[in-house]
Each structure stands twice: as C-alpha cells, then as structure tokens.
Amino acid sequence: MDEICLRTAYPADAAGIARLDVETWQATYAGILGTPYLAGLSPARREAGWSSVIARAPRDVHLALAGETIVGFGTCGASRSDPDFPGEIFTLYVAPDWQNQGIGRRLLLAMFAQLVDRGYNAAVIWVLRENASRFFYQRLGGREVRRKLLPFNGTQVPACGYGWADLRGYLSARTGAAESEG
C-alpha cells in the first residue's frame, strides 16, 4: 500500500476535496438520500464551498494523501449548538477504494488532537441513522448521546450524535496503548 500522509489543507486542495466529496457522497448515501439529489451534485459547485472553508479555517480541514491524491478528508471545529460537546467533527470521508485501511481512524485522531489544542475536550459527530458508518464511531469509542431529525432537501432524516466526553483522556489512553504495543 502507498504510504499515507496526513496534513491540513491549502487553498489549492479545494478542487481535489470537492471531487472526493461528491464521489463519497454518491457512494455513501445511495439508497438513503434521493437519487436525483445525488446525481445533481457538482464538484465545481462544491469547490467554491471548500475554497471558502479552507480560507476561513485551514487548520480545521484535515487531509489524507496517497502521493498527490487526496484519499480522505475531515473537518472539525466549534460545535453548532451543544454546550456538553463544544467540539464537533463536521465531516469525515475516505475514498471507497481506500476504506478499511486505518485512514479514517488516523484522520479522526488528528481532528481530536486539533480540537484539544483549541481547548475543546468533548466532541460530537452527527451521522445519518441509516448510514452503517456510524458503527465505525462506536468502534472508535463514541457513544450515542443525541438523536434528531435533520432537515434535508425538503424532508427530515433521522440522525444520531456520537459523543466523546473526554478527548484528552481518550488520546492519552490511545498513546499509552500504542506505546505498550510497540
């Protein structure tokens, strides 16, 4: 397997993230969100959104690269509305061909470290209930702490929030485990 490098984003990454964003949305949400909506997603339109996200908070956009190719991305920051979980993971997507190789875990841990650096010791991530990827968050120690209906394209989609109440403790326990394995 190519070596995977993690780094935060530069403005020139917007097009590559947008392409992967559309690819992973279409793969992940087929059968969950409407086909016309997914078919209509446009990398060009998403690129503009990504450019402004990167311009606003480049250190909150985390990338996994195989060579020059972006194969995973995630974003984090202050949570939208939850005082118990002041940090939030907004997105985490790994290209279908690169899943199950530890990239999602590495991106999630990098974002947790970034949230801790910013002073947020608890974090939540919202996942559509029908998305089996939510079991990934369970595997990584998240607990289902919230439920809500997300307004989406004129309907409401059930979602659950997975929470980590002590990111610093979580990261140091993982470092300890890695040291004792190594």
Ligand SMILES: CC(C)(COP(=O)(O)OP(=O)(O)OC[C@H]1O[C@@H](n2cnc3c(N)ncnc32)[C@H](O)[C@@H]1OP(=O)(O)O)[C@@H](O)C(=O)NCCC(=O)NCCS
């Ligand atoms: C969910 C996702 C980010 C996980 O990334 P990944 O690189 O495939 O996962 P990793 O290889 O890092 O997996 C880490 C661990 O979680 C487990 N895991 C991964 N996906 C899982 C799933 N869907 N259900 C249960 N466990 C899962 C792995 O087996 C591994 O277990 P281990 O601790 O025994 O090694 C990725 O599969 C993805 O992008 N999915 C589609 C997009 C998506 O739904 N994103 C979330 C939107 S909120």
